[in-house]
Amino acid sequence: MMAKFELKAFCLFVLMYAASAGAQNVEPPKNGSQNEVKTQAVSFPGSQGRDEHYRIGFQDTLDVQIFRHPELGQRVNVNSNGTINLFRIPTPIVAVCKTERELATDVADAYRKDYLKNPEVNVVAVVQNSQAFGVMGAVEKPGSFFINRKVHLLELLAQAGGPSKEAGTRMVVARMGSTSNCKTEAPIDTASDNVALFNFRIKDVQEAKQDLVMQPGDLVSVLKADVVFVYGNVNEQGQVPLLQPLTLTQAIASAKGLKPSTKKDHVRIIRQKPGTLEREEFVYDLNAIDKQKVQDPYLEPSDIVAVSEDKTISILNGIKNSLTQGLPSVFYRIP
Numbered sequence: 337m338m339a340k341f342e343l344k345a346f347c348l349f350v351l352m353y354a355a356s357a358g359a360q361n362v363e364p365p366k367n368g369s370q371n372e373v374k375t376q377a378v379s380f381p382g383s384q385g386r387d388e389h390y391r392i393g394f395q396d397t398l399d400v401q402i403f404r405h406p407e408l409g410q411r412v413n414v415n416s417n418g419t420i421n422l423f424r425i426p427t428p429i430v431a432v433c434k435t436e437r438e439l440a441t442d443v444a445d446a447y448r449k450d451y452l453k454n455p456e457v458n459v460v461a462v463v464q465n466s467q468a469f470g471v472m473g474a475v476e477k478p479g480s481f482f483i484n485r486k487v488h489l490l491e492l493l494a495q496a497g498g499p500s501k502e503a504g505t506r507m508v509v510a511r512m513g514s515t516s517n518c519k520t521e522a523p524i525d526t527a528s529d530n531v532a533l534f535n536f537r538i539k540d541v542q543e544a545k546q547d548l549v550m551q552p553g554d555l556v557s558v559l560k561a562d563v564v565f566v567y568g569n570v571n572e573q574g575q576v577p578l579l580q581p582l583t584l585t586q587a588i589a590s591a592k593g594l595k596p597s598t599k600k601d602h603v604r605i606i607r608q609k610p611g612t613l614e615r616e617e618f619v620y621d622l623n624a625i626d627k628q629k630v631q632d633p634y635l636e637p638s639d640i641v642a643v644s645e646d647k648t649i650s651i652l653n654g655i656k657n658s659l660t661q662g663l664p665s666v667f668y669r670i671p
Contacts, residue, residue: 392431392439394418395465395482400443403456408447411462424451436461469550471496473558474503489548490541492556499538502560506637507541509534509548510555510656533652535608535638548613562637566591567651568644569598583632585625587641598643605633606640606648615648 392398394414400422402408412420418432425446431439440459447455465482469492472478476497483495489509493499499507510533538558540546562578564587571592576582584605588594600622608615624630635641642651 390461390464390467391433391435392461393465394432395463396431396461397463397465398431398436398439399460399462401458401460402447402452403458405452405455422446467552469552470555471558472556473507474500474560475558476500487550489536489546489550489556490544492550493541493558496556496558498542499558503538504559504561504637505538506562507536507538507556507558508638509536509550510557511551511553533656534613564635564638565640565655567640567642567655568646569595570643571595578635578637582635584620584635584641585622585632587635588622588643591641594643599645602645604642605635606642606651607636608638617648 392414394416396414397411398414398420399411400409400420408423410423412422414420414431415428417428418430419428420431421428422443425443427446429439429442429446434442436459440457443459444455444457447457464484467484468480468482469487470480471492475493476499478496481492481495483492493507534548536546536548563575564578564582565575566587567573570588571594573591576587576590582590584603588603594600603620603622605618605620606615607618618633620633621630625632640651640655642648644651646654
């Protein structure tokens with residue numbers, strides 16, 4: 337009988353994930369008419385070397401500086417509704433999901449409206465709590481972890497207290513397709529090396545035989561039992577617990593069988609190569625297995641049974657997306 341998704345609780349732990357930090361330098365305004373000066377988001381000391389990719393999140397702390405008006409500078413926390421309140425600005429300004437440069441532009445516009453002639457503004461996210469990683473499942477301290485530097489899978493596992501007594505032998509990392517929890521229109525590069533789903537032997541990670549550099553927004557699940565994934569033209573896609581030796585046809589039966597008109601001569605088992613992030617495929621003809629011309633193969637932990645002609649990356653993304661069905665989105669939108 338098909339098990340419920342153990343990983344469905346992923347997104348309950350993480351409502352905000354962000355990318356790497358920054359606001360880009362710009363040149364000061366050139367001499368000329370006032371019409372040439374629209375909005376100034378200038379470089380202040382300490383802002384060099386930052387980039388444009390970090391998007392402000394709900395738990396961040398911001399340093400807002402107004403050039404030639406130090407009395408207006410202040411350090412503010414992003415409100416629970418995603419806005420910030422500034423001196424002499426009557427209306428809160430939306431901050432969440434914007435880059436530091438974008439917010440500096442909006443702050444300059446707000447001050448120009450009623451207070452300053454040509455304000456020059458700089459915004460720096462001095463506390464970046466939106467760069468989070470989620471760990472759940474059979475660990476001692478499941479939850480969200482805010483780490484504003486490069487972090488490896490083993491370190492993140494240690495942050496969660498390590499596997500609990502209920503842990504099986506495997507762990508899964510779901511890369512949600514974006515390093516930011518802000519929903520953008522940019523397409524996901526499925527051709528990159530950042531494939532949607534990775535699986536590891538817990539022992540191999542603990543012994544540093546396998547490793548993964550984490551990206552903000554990555555979600556880690558330490559499984560209570562070994563599982564295989566069944567994907568494609570079956571009546572119930574999902575995980576099948578590997579509590580005892582399980583064959584290909586038994587896994588399909590656990591998924592409540594094939595849908596009508598399914599091609600049975602090209603069913604794949606997708607298996608991650610030991611010690612690597614590469615995958616290999618094995619193709620089987622169910623008709624030949626039914627006639628006992630070919631042995632019914634036994635599955636290994638974290639195998640993917642693909643009853644589909646989809647490409648491997650599409651299958652991995654399909655499994656990843658199924659983890660969040662019916663749950664709050666891991667992305668949030670600009671209020």
